[in-house]
Amino acid sequence: MANGEAQSGLTLHPLEQFGVHPLFGGHEVHWYTITNQTLWLAIGVLCVFALFVVAANARALVPGRGQNAAELIYSFIHNMVRDVTGEDALPYFPFILTLFLFVFFANTLSLIPMSFAVTSHVAVTGILAITVFLSVTLLGFFKHGTHFLDLFWVRSAPFPMRFVLAPIELISYFVRPVSHSIRLAGNMMAGHAVIEVFAGFATILVISPISIIAITAMYGLEVLVAVVQAYIFTILTCVYLKDAMHPSH
Amino acid sequence: MATEAEAAGGAHNVAMPQLDFSTYANQIFWMVVALVAIYLIVTRLVVPRIGGVLAERSDTINRDIAAAEELKRKAVAAETAYNKALADARAEAAKIVAAAKADIQKDLDAATARADAQIMAKAAESEKRIADIRDHALESVTEVARDTAGEIVAHFGGSVDAGAVGDAVAARLKG
Numbered sequence: 001m002a003n004g005e006a007q008s009g010l011t012l013h014p015l016e017q018f019g020v021h022p023l024f025g026g027h028e029v030h031w032y033t034i035t036n037q038t039l040w041l042a043i044g045v046l047c048v049f050a051l052f053v054v055a056a057n058a059r060a061l062v063p064g065r066g067q068n069a070a071e072l073i074y075s076f077i078h079n080m081v082r083d084v085t086g087e088d089a090l091p092y093f094p095f096i097l098t099l100f101l102f103v104f105f106a107n108t109l110s111l112i113p114m115s116f117a118v119t120s121h122v123a124v125t126g127i128l129a130i131t132v133f134l135s136v137t138l139l140g141f142f143k144h145g146t147h148f149l150d151l152f153w154v155r156s157a158p159f160p161m162r163f164v165l166a167p168i169e170l171i172s173y174f175v176r177p178v179s180h181s182i183r184l185a186g187n188m189m190a191g192h193a194v195i196e197v198f199a200g201f202a203t204i205l206v207i208s209p210i211s212i213i214a215i216t217a218m219y220g221l222e223v224l225v226a227v228v229q230a231y232i233f234t235i236l237t238c239v240y241l242k243d244a245m246h247p248s249h
Numbered sequence: 250m251a252t253e254a255e256a257a258g259g260a261h262n263v264a265m266p267q268l269d270f271s272t273y274a275n276q277i278f279w280m281v282v283a284l285v286a287i288y289l290i291v292t293r294l295v296v297p298r299i300g301g302v303l304a305e306r307s308d309t310i311n312r313d314i315a316a317a318e319e320l321k322r323k324a325v326a327a328e329t330a331y332n333k334a335l336a337d338a339r340a341e342a343a344k345i346v347a348a349a350k351a352d353i354q355k356d357l358d359a360a361t362a363r364a365d366a367q368i369m370a371k372a373a374e375s376e377k378r379i380a381d382i383r384d385h386a387l388e389s390v391t392e393v394a395r396d397t398a399g400e401i402v403a404h405f406g407g408s409v410d411a412g413a414v415g416d417a418v419a420a421r422l423k424g
Binding site for chain 1: 279281
């Protein structure tokens with residue numbers, strides 16, 4: 001890629017890396033077409049399988065290395081659900097863990113050079129966020145009926161203030177899926193795009209040392225961002241779930 | 250890679266692949282497949298296995314801690330019993346010492362009383378003898394005085410009337 005750009009001068013295509021292309025020829029992307037994104041989704045699933053099933057297969061009382069890593073992630077999310085949402089939310093723990101593993105492996109795998117950043121796509125994160133939003137809202141109504149609306153009627157505030165707070169709470173509630181998805185996709189996309197831009201500058205001899213140092217630094221930052229964004233996505237889901245389980249402020 | 254990407258980008262003519270809605274159905278379909286796959290792995294394999302291992306481990310740890318606490322409790326009980334036995338033994342020893350002391354005191358008192366009585370008896374006897382000796386001594390003195398007086402009178406050439414000398418000496422001794 002760098003060679004191609006060097007030949008055609010300094011042309012930066014930082015967003016090209018996010019393109020969804022059919023993996024086995026053709027240009028049309030039908031709903032069933034196996035694309036580069038499908039490949040990296042599959043690799044993510046395989047990583048989950050490898051870490052949690054193959055590496056943690058020993059089921060030893062004193063864990064080995066792989067089992068320890070799997071248990072670390074497992075209990076990290078388990079404790080997060082328990083601490084943020086409460087004991088009564090533990091039945092939803094498998095969903096939260098699924099969500100975390102999906103985002104975590106999509107984020108971290110996208111850091112492999114030439115790979116594909118699944119979570120940089122708003123289609124992906126949007127569906128995730130909308131799923132979380134809808135299921136949490138439905139769960140709230142299912143559990144509490146109309147009492148779920150207490151979430152928007154702040155009883156701890158003085159009575160006249162509640163009329164002001166209600167629309168604010170309502171708007172902030174409906175903005176949730178937007179911020180939830182854009183935060184993740186935006187973070188992933190921005191980081192990858194910036195690295196790509198620096199990579200483009202690396203074709204100029206004078207700038208290339210600075211550019212390579214910058215790529216290295218950005219890469220370190222992106223590792224952090226990948227993990228932290230997976231964490232944030234999951235903990236926000238827990239927070240939303242908590243609102244559904246205990247709607248009163 | 251670049252040419253392929255450009256070709257694909259050109260095919261859709263979208264600056265941001267994220268906003269290329271023609272790929273959305275594909276993305277969502279495969280994403281849901283991946284999510285379902287991960288969910289099945291999590292519910293069928295991860296939660297029963299790792300959850301089981303973690304539960305088992307926490308059970309083991311809790312059981313061990315409980316056993317350790319039980320042992321500690323037993324040790325404390327044993328120490329209490331030991332201290333109590335020690336205190337009892339000390340009290341018993343003190344009692345025995347006190348009893349022995351009382352016995353000895355009693356014996357000592359009796360012995361002292363007996364000794365006192367003996368001493369008193371001896372003293373009384375001695376006093377009697379001293380009194381006897383004194384009486385005898387007085388008698389002897391009278392006798393010596395009488396004899397001496399008789400001799401003196403005889404020496405001066407007087408006739409010695411034993412009765413008169415004796416009366417005079419007795420009168421002098423009284424006076």
